[in-house]
Structure formats: C-alpha cells, structure tokens
Amino acid sequence: MSGPEERWICLRKPVADCIDKSGSFLDIGCANGYLLECCQKWNSPKNIIIEPYGIDISSKLVELAKNRLPQNKDNFIVGNAFYWIPSKRFDFVRTELVYVPAEYEKQYIEFLLENYINPGGKLLVANYVEDHPHPENTIILGSHPTKNILSRLAELGFEVTEYKDGFDTAKNRKTRVAVLIR
Numbered sequence: 745m746s747g748p749e750e751r752w753i754c755l756r757k758p759v760a761d762c763i764d765k766s767g768s769f770l771d772i773g774c775a776n777g778y779l780l781e782c783c784q785k786w787n788s789p790k791n792i793i794i795e796p797y798g799i800d801i802s803s804k805l806v807e808l809a810k811n812r813l814p815q816n817k818d819n820f821i822v823g824n825a826f827y828w829i830p831s832k833r834f835d836f837v838r839t840e841l842v843y844v845p846a847e848y849e850k851q852y853i854e855f856l857l858e859n860y861i862n863p864g865g866k867l868l869v870a871n872y873v874e875d876h877p878h879p880e881n882t883i884i885l886g887s888h889p890t891k892n893i894l895s896r897l898a899e900l901g902f903e904v905t906e907y908k909d910g911f912d913t914a915k916n917r918k919t920r921v922a923v924l925i926r
C-alpha cells in the first residue's frame with residue numbers, strides 16, 4: 745500500500761494484534777517483508793517474539809524481504825501458496841482470499857489449514873477492503889469482491905473465532921482480520 749506511516753499502522757496493526765503469543769509467523773504474500781518486520785516491532789513490547797517467514801510469487805520482492813530481515817533470510821521462499829507445501833507448519837499464517845480465483849477460495853483455506861498451520865495454530869484471513877463500496881475495483885479480475893470477510897468465510901463453511909479491525913479515517917478504509925483455528 746502507499747501512503748503515510750500512520751495509515752499503514754491503522755490498516756496493518758490488526759494483523760499483529762491477532763498474534764497473541766510467541767511463535768512462528770508466515771506471511772503469505774510477504775512482499776518486501778515490511779509487515780513481518782512491523783509485526784515483530786509492534787508485538788515486542790508485549791513480550792511476543794515472532795519468528796518471521798515469508799512466501800511470495802515475486803522473486804524480486806522476496807529478495808527485498810531477505811535484505812530487510814537478513815538474519816532470517818533462509819525463511820523466505822518464492823512460490824505460489826496455492827500449490828506450495830511447506831516442510832514445516834507455523835503457529836500463525838496470514839493470507840488474503842484474493843490470492844486465488846473466487847471458485848478456489850474454499851479449497852485454498854482448507855489446504856492452508858491442513859498443510860500450513862500447527863495444531864491449535866491460527867490462520868489470519870485479512871480483508872483490506874472491508875466495507876468498501878466497490879471492492880471489485882480494487883482486486884484482480886477473477887477474485888471474489890469481498891465486502892464482509894465474516895459473511896464470506898461463513899458462506900464458505902468456516903467458523904471464525906475472533907477478528908480484529910483497523911480504520912483509516914482519512915481515506916475511509918477499513919481492515920478486518922478474521923481468525924480461524926486449526
């Protein structure tokens with residue numbers, strides 16, 4: 745996303761707020777690793793230590809993430825989370841539904857719960873266009889234009905245990921991060 749740091753904090757801190765204990769955290773679509781770095785920073789005053797992992801389909805972005813977090817550079821891989829099966833599972837995993845075509849969302853979530861999450865671990869499903877009047881204008885063609893992540897996950901048959909919200913009043917944007925427990 746672009747914009748000032750306060751906007752980033754309002755719209756991304758809800759991800760960190762879903763991480764309620766120390767453990768491994770995989771950011772699917774980690775881009776340049778900034779969210780992972782911020783989650784470490786935001787949660788360290790709570791004595792929550794995050795071991796960061798990332799996957800992204802862009803090799804250039806994964807390179808930036810490795811440079812940002814050099815001590816964890818072996819934790820970053822280039823891949824498509826719809827196919828990639830990790831060699832270990834994680835305590836916390838973040839994704840968005842828009843990473844797969846609408847008709848594969850259910851299959852994608854089931855795949856992540858089965859292959860990515862430790863027993864008792866949490867899948868954080870972020871919607872960065874929550875309550876947006878025209879989500880279809882913000883996403884890749886073929887993704888589902890989700891206005892309400894809780895309704896969408898219920899429609900797909902998943903039970904959300906908790907969620908965290910963030911607001912950017914300047915641009916009237918809202919983030920909602922829904923949590924599914926394995």
Ligand SMILES: C[S@@+](CC[C@H](N)C(=O)[O-])C[C@H]1O[C@@H](n2cnc3c(N)ncnc32)[C@H](O)[C@@H]1O
Pocket residue numbers: 745756771772773774775776779799800801802805823824825826842843844
């Ligand atoms: C909006 S950025 C998210 C950056 C950061 N994680 C955040 O939450 O702000 C989305 C990233 O997801 C990556 N991406 C999209 N589909 C993906 C997939 N199926 N597997 C892995 N990465 C994917 C894109 O390359 C892009 O860097």
